[in-house]
Amino acid sequence: MSSVRPLAVLLAPLLVAGCFEALAQETPRTNVLIEIGRPGERAVPIAIPMPKGSGPADEFWTVVRRDLELSGWFRVLDANASLEPTTAGIRLGEFDFADWRPTGATILAKTSLAATDDKLRTEVWIYGVDGGEKLDAKAFSAGPTGVRSLGHRAADFIIQTVTKERSFFDTKFAFVGNFTGNKEIYMVDADGYGRRQVTKNGSINLKPKWNATGNAIAYTSYAAGNPDLYVADLGKGQIRRVSSRSGINTGGAFSPLGDLLALTLTVGGDSEIYTIDPYAGKEVARLTSSPGIDVSPAWSPDGSKLAFVSERSGGPQIYQMNADGSGAKRVTFSGSQNTDPAWSPTGDRIAFVGREGGHFDIFTVRPDGSGMDRLTQGQGDNEDPSWSPDGQYVGYSSTREGGAHIWISSVDGRHQAKITSGGGGYTNPSWSNHLSW
Amino acid sequence: MGMSGPSRDGGMMADINVTPFVDVMLVLLIIFMVTAPMMTTGVALELPRAEAPALGADEDQLVLSITGDEKYYLGKNEFPIDELKLKLAAIAKENPDRQVFVRADGTLAYEKVLQLLALAQNAGVGKVGLVTQPGPVSGGLGEGMGEAP
Numbered sequence: 001m002s003s004v005r006p007l008a009v010l011l012a013p014l015l016v017a018g019c020f021e022a023l024a025q026e027t028p029r030t031n032v033l034i035e036i037g038r039p040g041e042r043a044v045p046i047a048i049p050m051p052k053g054s055g056p057a058d059e060f061w062t063v064v065r066r067d068l069e070l071s072g073w074f075r076v077l078d079a080n081a082s083l084e085p086t087t088a089g090i091r092l093g094e095f096d097f098a099d100w101r102p103t104g105a106t107i108l109a110k111t112s113l114a115a116t117d118d119k120l121r122t123e124v125w126i127y128g129v130d131g132g133e134k135l136d137a138k139a140f141s142a143g144p145t146g147v148r149s150l151g152h153r154a155a156d157f158i159i160q161t162v163t164k165e166r167s168f169f170d171t172k173f174a175f176v177g178n179f180t181g182n183k184e185i186y187m188v189d190a191d192g193y194g195r196r197q198v199t200k201n202g203s204i205n206l207k208p209k210w211n212a213t214g215n216a217i218a219y220t221s222y223a224a225g226n227p228d229l230y231v232a233d234l235g236k237g238q239i240r241r242v243s244s245r246s247g248i249n250t251g252g253a254f255s256p257l258g259d260l261l262a263l264t265l266t267v268g269g270d271s272e273i274y275t276i277d278p279y280a281g282k283e284v285a286r287l288t289s290s291p292g293i294d295v296s297p298a299w300s301p302d303g304s305k306l307a308f309v310s311e312r313s314g315g316p317q318i319y320q321m322n323a324d325g326s327g328a329k330r331v332t333f334s335g336s337q338n339t340d341p342a343w344s345p346t347g348d349r350i351a352f353v354g355r356e357g358g359h360f361d362i363f364t365v366r367p368d369g370s371g372m373d374r375l376t377q378g379q380g381d382n383e384d385p386s387w388s389p390d391g392q393y394v395g396y397s398s399t400r401e402g403g404a405h406i407w408i409s410s411v412d413g414r415h416q417a418k419i420t421s422g423g424g425g426y427t428n429p430s431w432s433n434h435l436s437w
Numbered sequence: 438m439g440m441s442g443p444s445r446d447g448g449m450m451a452d453i454n455v456t457p458f459v460d461v462m463l464v465l466l467i468i469f470m471v472t473a474p475m476m477t478t479g480v481a482l483e484l485p486r487a488e489a490p491a492l493g494a495d496e497d498q499l500v501l502s503i504t505g506d507e508k509y510y511l512g513k514n515e516f517p518i519d520e521l522k523l524k525l526a527a528i529a530k531e532n533p534d535r536q537v538f539v540r541a542d543g544t545l546a547y548e549k550v551l552q553l554l555a556l557a558q559n560a561g562v563g564k565v566g567l568v569t570q571p572g573p574v575s576g577g578l579g580e581g582m583g584e585a586p
Binding site: 045077078079080081082083084085096098099101102103104 | 497498499500511512513514523524526527528530531532535
């Protein structure tokens with residue numbers, strides 16, 4: 001028995017040390033309000049047990065959990081982190097909160113999924129674990145193939161119940177995809193699934209931009225040889241060429257009301273910003289007339305101003321001006337190359353690409369030039385910022401993992417998530433407004 | 438320690454060598470002892486009696502119980518041992534500082550309790566509280582360790 005002797009010797013000091021640990025652990029449980037900052041600031045631990053019921057429960061469950069992770073609001077706990085017996089139900093009274101308190105979950109979201117011949121139906125019950133209370137509950141249904149959409153709506157309901165903010169799972173990205181050897185315009189759901197090809201011309205297609213209602217995408221294409229501006233009307237399934245003036249016709253951006261397209265033209269030799277009507281393509285106004293490049297117009301959310309890039313002071317910098325071209329003001333002063341502005345939907349920030357140390361990174365700045373903030377650093381090249389409809393996230397393309405993918409970042413840069421998967425080839429993302437579920 | 442095995446001196450060893458368990462456990466596992474008269478997990482078992490500091494009642498505590506007939510419980514629910522390992526590992530991963538309170542029936546063999554501690558250790562639990570009930574200590578352990586035969 002000599003081999004057991006060290007046990008008593010070693011155990012003794014640990015017993016003493018451990019007693020204090022136990023006492024320090026005695027903290028009374030109180031009902032604390034769930035504190036929420038912005039996405040990524042403080043992820044709320046959430047438990048989402050496997051949905052009860054029939055049908056494609058696994059896929060539904062996967063969609064909900066990934067959405068909540070992508071949002072940055074939540075940390076989804078391991079599915080095994082539960083003390084609950086499999087017989088427990090999802091409604092209040094059908095399970096015991098004591099089975100969830102030791103797991104560390106603050107929020108518990110219980111779901112069911114029922115599949116019938118003609119529809120899928122889910123019930124989502126959301127609870128605060130500490131207080132042992134129901135926060136909200138709702139049922140959703142979709143067609144028999146609508147499991148992903150149903151998962152997005154469940155995730156949106158959870159996010160809205162806990163944070164009082166809308167999610168972005170009813171949005172899409174338009175982007176340039178290089179999957180066929182040609183740069184074509186595509187769109188994809190905001191979680192990276194459901195990719196659809198918009199152009200199939202075998203040419204070069206660039207810089208897609210959504211309109212505010214989400215039924216049209218403006219882009220530049222070399223399909224007819226010259227870089228002309230096109231609009232893909234998604235409702236009608238039509239593509240029309242709206243500007244084919246000599247020289248370049250690029251950077252088309254719909255005004256918030258959809259009645260104007262701002263774009264860059266080089267008809268007069270120098271590159272200047274114009275507005276045209278988005279149907280006939282007739283010139284409405286010329287907004288800039290400074291020597292050197294003026295490009296990349298981006299509307300403020302109320303349509304009263306435009307941010308743009310100008311070389312009037314030397315290198316490319318971000319400027320803003322009134323929608324009639326008056327009152328141009330320089331916005332960025334640091335860095336030698338700042339391009340691709342995107343005005344936030346809340347109006348209080350402009351995202352842009354800054355070049356530093358040979359790499360491109362995403363920055364944001366207030367329209368008056370103050371409060372510059374950096375969202376990416378040391379993560380490959382990060383380009384083409386585009387705001388989520390509620391202004392909580394910036395989407396962009398990043399090469400941090402080699403191939404170019406669509407990534408999102410919370411406004412403070414703390415939460416960054418990769419949206420698309422596969423080998424890359426995703427550039428020029430443009431984030432749509434909220435679309436229909 | 439730890440390198441000894443049944444074949445060391447050629448002969449058969451009748452008793453189980455717990456050294457490998459102990460070896461692994463004592464590297465990282467912090468063990469402490471508490472009495473918890475108020476702990477209501479709903480699992481009925483006879484806790485060993487020993488003097489130890491009292492633990493306040495707290496529903497958030499993670500309690501691992503093993504009954505005299507070797508049924509395993511997490512909280513108040515019984516789970517097969519494999520499922521229990523998965524759950525314990527998941528909870529330990531999500532809550533790195535979480536301590537686990539072990540309520541082992543006093544009639545259980547010492548070996549069974551050690552195996553349970555090893556299980557918790559392997560699941561990633563860093564701190565284990567051995568729960569006792571207060572009261573007069575029976576037997577002669579008060580004076581010192583038992584004599585090896």
